[in-house]
Amino acid sequence: MTCKICNLQKSQAEFCSKASGRPDTCKACWSAYMSDRYNNNPHYRHIHDLRRKVNHFYHSPGQGSKYVAELLGCSAPEFKDYLTSKFPEGMTHENRSLWHLDHIVPLHLGDINNPQHVKALWHHTNLQPLWATDNRRKACKTDKTIDDLLLKGLGS
Numbered sequence: 001m002t003c004k005i006c007n008l009q010k011s012q013a014e015f016c017s018k019a020s021g022r023p024d025t026c027k028a029c030w031s032a033y034m035s036d037r038y039n040n041n042p043h044y045r046h047i048h049d050l051r052r053k054v055n056h057f058y059h060s061p062g063q064g065s066k067y068v069a070e071l072l073g074c075s076a077p078e079f080k081d082y083l084t085s086k087f088p089e090g091m092t093h094e095n096r097s098l099w100h101l102d103h104i105v106p107l108h109l110g111d112i113n114n115p116q117h118v119k120a121l122w123h124h125t126n127l128q129p130l131w132a133t134d135n136r137r138k139a140c141k142t143d144k145t146i147d148d149l150l151l152k153g154l155g156s
Contacts, residue, residue, distance in 0.1 A: 005029040021136070046112050050122060054101065058083075072124040083129050091129060100135040102128050105144045120149035 002009055003026040016022040016030055037044050050071070057068040057076055072079055080093070083101075091099055104126050110117030120126065126149060130138065 003029055005033070043112055047107055050118075054122070058101075071119060071122045072127075073119075074124050079124055082124050083127075086128050088129075088131075091131070099129050099131050102130040102135045102138065104128055105142055105146060105149055106140040108140055109142075110146045116150060117146055120146065120152075123149070125152075 001012060001015055001024075003015070004024045006026065006029050008026070010026050014026050014028070016025050016027055022030060038048060039045075053065065053068050054072070057065065057072070058079065069075055074082065084093070103121060105121060107121055110121045112118060
């Protein structure tokens with residue numbers, strides 16, 4: 001196979017998986033791209049770091065940070081209970097690799113430099129568990145706005 005970025009012939013094992021959505025890109029090029037994006041795009045770095053913190057909070061509830069609890073507006077056990085209440089049939093905490101935490105109002109609709117927007121967009125009530133395939137299909141589509149969240153008082 002030939003990588004669409006570096007144009008080098010490589011073995012199938014050196015390429016990203018079909019499930020990743022990047023089957024025509026080699027792992028080395030993808031890794032270099034993501035590293036460059038993280039280091040040179042402050043917006044991406046901010047979102048990446050918050051996602052990592054929220055995932056750690058979810059997976060290690062006894063070690064959750066005070067900042068993440070304040071951002072989500074709930075404790076780690078409350079967060080897990082909230083997500084559980086939103087699970088469709090077949091979704092469990094054990095099959096977490098098959099579903100995503102979706103932002104009902106997508107992150108790109110807010111301003112990361114505005115603390116009210118950050119707090120509203122990351123509030124647990126703006127998050128929902130979605131099957132990975134459904135979340136990819138939904139992408140950034142929504143009929144809601146950041147103002148809908150702020151009117152609920154989520155950015156306060």
